[in-house]
Amino acid sequence: MKLRQLSESELIAAIRKDFPGLKRSILVNIGDDASVLKTDKGFLIVTKDLLVEGTHFRREFGPAYLLGRKSLAVNLSDVAAMGGRPLYCLLGLGLPPSIPPSWVEDFMAGIKSLCRQEGIFLVGGDLSRSKIIIISITVIGQAKKFITRSGAKPGDTIWISGYPGLASAGLHFLKRKKGLAKNKKAKTGSINVLIKAFLDPVAQIRLGTWLAQRDLATAMIDTSDGLSIDLYHICEESKVGAEIDLTKIPIHPALRANFHDPWPFILNGGEDYQLLFTVSPSKRKRVVQASHRFRLYEIGEIREDRHLWVVDQGHRRLLKPAGFVHFKA
Amino acid sequence: MKLRQLSESELIAAIRKDFPGLKRSILVNIGDDASVLKTDKGFLIVTKDLLVEGTHFRREFGPAYLLGRKSLAVNLSDVAAMGGRPLYCLLGLGLPPSIPPSWVEDFMAGIKSLCRQEGIFLVGGDLSRSKIIIISITVIGQAKKFITRSGAKPGDTIWISGYPGLASAGLHFLKRKKGLAKNKKAKTGSINVLIKAFLDPVAQIRLGTWLAQRDLATAMIDTSDGLSIDLYHICEESKVGAEIDLTKIPIHPALRANFHDPWPFILNGGEDYQLLFTVSPSKRKRVVQASHRFRLYEIGEIREDRHLWVVDQGHRRLLKPAGFVHFKA
Numbered sequence: 001m002k003l004r005q006l007s008e009s010e011l012i013a014a015i016r017k018d019f020p021g022l023k024r025s026i027l028v029n030i031g032d033d034a035s036v037l038k039t040d041k042g043f044l045i046v047t048k049d050l051l052v053e054g055t056h057f058r059r060e061f062g063p064a065y066l067l068g069r070k071s072l073a074v075n076l077s078d079v080a081a082m083g084g085r086p087l088y089c090l091l092g093l094g095l096p097p098s099i100p101p102s103w104v105e106d107f108m109a110g111i112k113s114l115c116r117q118e119g120i121f122l123v124g125g126d127l128s129r130s131k132i133i134i135i136s137i138t139v140i141g142q143a144k145k146f147i148t149r150s151g152a153k154p155g156d157t158i159w160i161s162g163y164p165g166l167a168s169a170g171l172h173f174l175k176r177k178k179g180l181a182k183n184k185k186a187k188t189g190s191i192n193v194l195i196k197a198f199l200d201p202v203a204q205i206r207l208g209t210w211l212a213q214r215d216l217a218t219a220m221i222d223t224s225d226g227l228s229i230d231l232y233h234i235c236e237e238s239k240v241g242a243e244i245d246l247t248k249i250p251i252h253p254a255l256r257a258n259f260h261d262p263w264p265f266i267l268n269g270g271e272d273y274q275l276l277f278t279v280s281p282s283k284r285k286r287v288v289q290a291s292h293r294f295r296l297y298e299i300g301e302i303r304e305d306r307h308l309w310v311v312d313q314g315h316r317r318l319l320k321p322a323g324f325v326h327f328k329a
Numbered sequence: 330m331k332l333r334q335l336s337e338s339e340l341i342a343a344i345r346k347d348f349p350g351l352k353r354s355i356l357v358n359i360g361d362d363a364s365v366l367k368t369d370k371g372f373l374i375v376t377k378d379l380l381v382e383g384t385h386f387r388r389e390f391g392p393a394y395l396l397g398r399k400s401l402a403v404n405l406s407d408v409a410a411m412g413g414r415p416l417y418c419l420l421g422l423g424l425p426p427s428i429p430p431s432w433v434e435d436f437m438a439g440i441k442s443l444c445r446q447e448g449i450f451l452v453g454g455d456l457s458r459s460k461i462i463i464i465s466i467t468v469i470g471q472a473k474k475f476i477t478r479s480g481a482k483p484g485d486t487i488w489i490s491g492y493p494g495l496a497s498a499g500l501h502f503l504k505r506k507k508g509l510a511k512n513k514k515a516k517t518g519s520i521n522v523l524i525k526a527f528l529d530p531v532a533q534i535r536l537g538t539w540l541a542q543r544d545l546a547t548a549m550i551d552t553s554d555g556l557s558i559d560l561y562h563i564c565e566e567s568k569v570g571a572e573i574d575l576t577k578i579p580i581h582p583a584l585r586a587n588f589h590d591p592w593p594f595i596l597n598g599g600e601d602y603q604l605l606f607t608v609s610p611s612k613r614k615r616v617v618q619a620s621h622r623f624r625l626y627e628i629g630e631i632r633e634d635r636h637l638w639v640v641d642q643g644h645r646r647l648l649k650p651a652g653f654v655h656f657k658a
Contacts, residue, residue, distance in 0.1 A: 035453035037417060037469075040369050046452065048377075048467050050421040052459040088366060092379040092465050123375065124364035130381040136421050136465035138377050140366075 032237075033081040033222060034139075036146055045084035045141040049075050053133040061174050062199040064103045067135075068110025069200055074224065075139040076118060076203035077273040081222040082148070083212020084141035086205065088123045089115070091137055094130030118205060145212045147277070152219035152238035156278040158300040159287060161204050163252040164227045165262060168269025170198030173258075190254035201273040207294050208275060216287055220277040226270040232308060232321035234278065243309040244300030244319070267310075268322045278302055361566075362410035362551060363468075365475050374413030374470040378404050382462040390503050391528040393432045396464075397439025398529055403553065404468040405447060405532035406602040410551040411477070412541020413470035415534065417452045418444070420466055423459030447534060474541045476606070481548035481567035485607040487629040488616060490533050492581040493556045494591060497598025499527030502587075519583035530602040536623050537604060545616055549606040555599040561637060561650035563607065572638040573629030573648070596639075597651045607631055 034047035051057060051071050072089060079086040091111065095104065115122055120139075173191050204222070211217040219238050221230045235242050246263075255262035279287045287296060303309070308319040363376035380386060380400050401418060408415040420440065424433065444451055449468070502520050533551070540546040548567050550559045564571050575592075584591035608616045616625060632638070637648040 032453075035417075035419065037452065044373075044469075046417075046419060046467070046469065048419045048421050048453070048465065049455045050423050050457050050459075050463065050465055052423045052457055052463065054460055055423070055458045088364075088375075090364065090375060090377045090467065092377050094379050094381050094384070094463065123366065124361075124377070126378045128379050128381055129384045130379075130461070130463075131383055132460055134379065134381065134423065134459075134463050134465075136377065136379055136463075138375070138419065138467040140373075140375065140469075 032149055033078040034084065034141075036082065036143075039142075042142055042144045043084070043146055045079050045082050045086075045143055045146065046138065047075055047078035048136065048138040049078065051135040051137075059133065062195075064106035065110040065113075066199045068107040068112075069114045071135045071137055072111050072114045072120070072139075073201050073203045074273060075137045076114075076120070076205060077201070077222045077224065079139050079141040080203050080205045080208035081220055081275060082141075082143065082146045083208050083217070083220065084143035084146060085209050086118065086120055086139050086141040086203075088121050088140045089137055091122060091125035092134070093125065093127050093136075094132070094134030095127070096131055096133065097129060099133070118203075143209070143212060145215065147208075147212050147217050147220040149219050149221050149234050149237035152234050152240050152278040152302045153280065154240055154302050154304040156218050156280050156302040157284055157298050158231070158242060158244060158276070158278055158302060159296050159298050160223070160227070160249075160274055160276050161207055161297075162272070162274045162295050163250050163255075164223060164272055164274060165255055165265035165267075165269045166194050166197035166252055167201060167271035167273075168198070168226070169255055169259065169262070169265045170194035170196065171271070172265070174198065190257045193252075193254040194258070198271060201271065203273060204275045210290075210294070211275075211277060214286070216279060216283050217277040218280050220275060223272045223274045223276050224270055226268045226322070227276065228267045228308065228319055229270075229321045230276050234276065235302075235306065235308065238278075238302070239306065241303040241306045241308060242300055243303050243311060243316075246310055246312040248297065248299045250297050267319070361478055362407040363413065363470075365411065365472075368471075371471055371473040372413070372475055374408050374411050374415075374472055374475065375467065376404055376407035377465065377467040378407065380464040380466075388462070391524075393435035394439040394442075395528045397436040397441075398443045400464045400466055401440050401443045401449070401468075402530050402532045403602060404466045405443075405449070405534060406530070406551045406553065408468050408470040409532050409534045409537035410549055410604060411472065411475045412537050412546070412549065413472040413475060414538050415447065415449055415468050415470040415532075417450050417469045418466055420451060420454035421463070422454065422456050422465075423461070423463030424456070425460060425462065426458060428462070447532075472538070472541060474544065476537075476541050476546050476549040478548050478550050478563050478566035481563050481569050481607040481631045482609065483569055483631050483633040485547050485609050485631040486613055486616075486627050487560070487571060487573060487605070487607055487631060488625050488627050489552070489556070489578075489603055489605050490536055490626075491601070491603045491624055492579050492584075493552060493601055493603060494584055494594035494596075494598045495523050495526035495581055496530060496600035496602075497527070497555070498584055498588065498591070498594045499523035499525065500600070501594070503527065519586045522581070522583040523587070527600060530600065532602060533604045536625075539619075539623070540604075540606060543615070545608060545612050546606040547609050549604060552601045552603045552605050553599055555597045555651070556605065557596045557637065557648055558599075558650045559605050563605065564631075564635065564637065567607075567631070568635065570632040570635045570637060571629055572632055572640060572645075575639055575641040577626065577628045579626050596648070
């Protein structure tokens with residue numbers, strides 16, 4: 001039996017079983033966006049993500065500067081998905097000897113720009129040789145209140161920040177070497193919007209902390225794997241089902257302009273790093289009021305039966321959770 | 330210009346310049362064994378190390394179980410070198426699809442055994458595909474008092490815990506596929522001592538916290554790179570020099586038995602993960618008293634002139650700091 005026959009979730013389940021969070025100070029363990037540790041004043045939120053050349057990115061996809069920003073952003077997003085405020089990061093970098101120093105400088109400039117933008121401090125790390133580029137970032141944040149994946153209740157409404165599917169559509173064009181060209185054709189502008197969504201995602205830190213501080217969300221996750229699979233994660237952890245209404249999901253003009261059928265990207269495309277969260281009926285009004293400011297879309301409702309449903313113009317069908325989790329090299 | 334022309338220390342210096350620790354709560358920044366963050370009650374010690382297949386280990390060197398233990402141990406050692414008590418770890422794992430699940434199970438069993446042994450909790454992490462095995466561990470610890478590399482003063486004595494050079498000598502035999510054989514020859518026993526030092530190093534946590542809590546060390550580092558280069562790190566950060574006396578350095582019988590000249594291993598061999606620290610004259614007596622219990626060896630003295638000296642049977646010469654930092658694939 002090889003690893004390809006053992007899914008990441010099975011492996012996580014096995015690890016989880018072996019490492020129960022016995023200590024009271026560990027509140028959220030393996031399997032959520034980040035770990036939560038109790039401190040004297042509130043909570044420490046810790047997360048780490050590995051970005052591996054050939055698995056998560058190719059060097060030729062974009063400038064090192066944006067790869068630096070993205071490497072940090074995806075970790076900030078994990079903290080945001082818990083409702084935490086990221087404060088510090090540590091960077092582990094594995095680099096082949098053939099990498100030019102200018103690449104490393106550009107990469108670090110990208111890290112630096114996002115650190116400045118979000119008020120994060122790089123406090124340490126590790127450099128080593130490697131045959132392929134490896135980026136391992138740890139982010140430490142804090143929170144007075146935090147949101148897990150496991151609090152959704154039947155009757156809660158389901159919300160998403162921003163447009164789903166842009167990043168995976170951008171990846172689609174990057175793989176085909178379209179976009180970012182100098183001689184722009186008619187569609188290049190809209191393609192570049194998609195590519196930018198993939199190369200330079202924005203962690204929804206302000207929204208995450210806003211929801212957590214006001215106790216507005218019952219469950220939350222970032223859409224790193226794809227809308228359907230991330231919704232499935234919430235449902236699994238909360239032991240509920242969900243129904244989403246396709247007519248309520250916002251479709252970005254750049255998706256409409258470039259794809260006859262944008263739904264595979266919208267439902268299953270990963271790496272958007274938007275926040276997907278659920279809101280109890282009593283809190284719904286406050287979220288509706290803030291929906292314009294934060295660009296929030298109400299797309300469905302949590303249900304008791306443990307299935308994922310989509311409603312499309314009156315027709316109701318089961319939704320198979322699937323995600324193109326990462327770019328497969 | 331390629332990365333091979335830009336050393337790790339130059340890169341760290343460049344990163345350090347770009348990311349000054351402006352916030353008061355960051356006390357020790359990039360360049361020490363771990364980062365120190367101020368909390369309401371004491372300090373948070375955070376470290377991360379990347380272990381890359383082909384750079385830090387080869388699969389055939391030893392069982393996955395020991396690789397799991399070592400991956401965690403080297404990070405625990407970084408926290409120990411600051412005088413901190415490690416509490417939590419996060420694991421990032423990049424795995425090729427061809428890795429058998431039994432390998433992953435053995436590796437996790439190794440992590441688990443050391444977690445149990447040292448009272449550490451695995452609180453989170455990340456799994457992804459990769460062409461080579463990548464192990465990225467973050468350890469979070471705490472301390473009421475901590476020890477940096479920068480506090481050594483002229484007149485302080487220099488101490489090391491345990492025997493230097495064993496791990497690199499073990500690696501020497503692993504590369505030549507000697508030792509760990511089933512039909513043991515006369516020397517195999519002593520070779521296996523060396524190999525075990527490389528494959529299963531022990532983080533000196535109790536010694537580190539003992540020294541920190543009693544304010545006994547002025548500067549401290551773990552010998553991950555090698556005695557001479559790690560002493561050089563202390564001297565550079567403390568802006569001092571040092572003189573070590575070769576007759577005071579303990580030589581392990583297994584080194585004597587297998588090498589005509591064990592000094593390259595003793596002075597420059599890395600990966601021992603012993604603690605190297607300096608003690609002010611007023612505290613020396615207490616360390617002497619504890620030297621038997623902790624197996625501590627006084628090997629020299631900090632000097633004002635900024636050079637590294639060795640004294641060997643009355644002769645004094647400059648010591649060139651050099652380390653076989655890691656196994657080069």
